[in-house]
Amino acid sequence: ETGVTQSPTHLIKTRGQQVTLRCSSQSGHNTVSWYQQALGQGPQFIFQYYREEENGRGNFPPRFSGLQFPNYSSELNVNALELDDSALYLCASSFGQGANTGELFFGEGSRLTVL
Amino acid sequence: SQQGEEDPQALSIQEGENATMNCSYKTSINNLQWYRQNSGRGLVHLILIRSNEREKHSGRLRVTLDTSKKSSSLLITASRAADTASYFCATDESYKYIFGTGTRLKVLA
Numbered sequence: 236e237t238g239v240t241q242s243p244t245h246l247i248k249t250r251g252q253q254v255t256l257r258c259s260s261q262s263g264h265n266t267v268s269w270y271q272q273a274l275g276q277g278p279q280f281i282f283q284y285y286r287e288e289e290n291g292r293g294n295f296p297p298r299f300s301g302l303q304f305p306n307y308s309s310e311l312n313v314n315a316l317e318l319d320d321s322a323l324y325l326c327a328s329s330f331g332q333g334a335n336t337g338e339l340f341f342g343e344g345s346r347l348t349v350l
Numbered sequence: 351s352q353q354g355e356e357d358p359q360a361l362s363i364q365e366g367e368n369a370t371m372n373c374s375y376k377t378s379i380n381n382l383q384w385y386r387q388n389s390g391r392g393l394v395h396l397i398l399i400r401s402n403e404r405e406k407h408s409g410r411l412r413v414t415l416d417t418s419k420k421s422s423s424l425l426i427t428a429s430r431a432a433d434t435a436s437y438f439c440a441t442d443e444s445y446k447y448i449f450g451t452g453t454r455l456k457v458l459a
Binding site: 239276277280291323325339341343344 | 383392444449
């Protein structure tokens, strides 16, 4: 158990809808990174939040957005869902800024299916 | 984009045998990490090796790093059926960690 919790664990949406995924980071961690993992692939970096500010972004369109709250929990929002958005969305918490944070602590993920 | 590429993509061995998987990456790094993922679940950190280290051990795990070849290997000794999982390397690139495509290891009892 990493202490990182994600919700919901599974959800089904239809094309064009919007979805919000939530992540509670491990106690003492101030950085949250979000990853998208398609079936059979490695996790792809979406973005990272450090102390409530977006700290970096991967190659994802603006319809992927996020928030980090004062307690360092985080949300991932995806608008105008497309079929290719179907994936496991992983949240990882860590302490520190950027890639020098060391070990990432992952939640169990939210599996999104877009029909 | 994928920074690391694991090799082989899939590996099937008998319990008790050793399993070796390799990771190649493209740009200079500060550190490299290995993670394990059971089917469809979250990733679990195994080991971190810094760019100035060449070898690191943790229990039955041995990791090597060759920065001149931009490659790393993960050795699992005396494998067990419970080691069946996907294994990923992750390298730091500026503010983020980039994961490879993974090696799917199956350990047969």
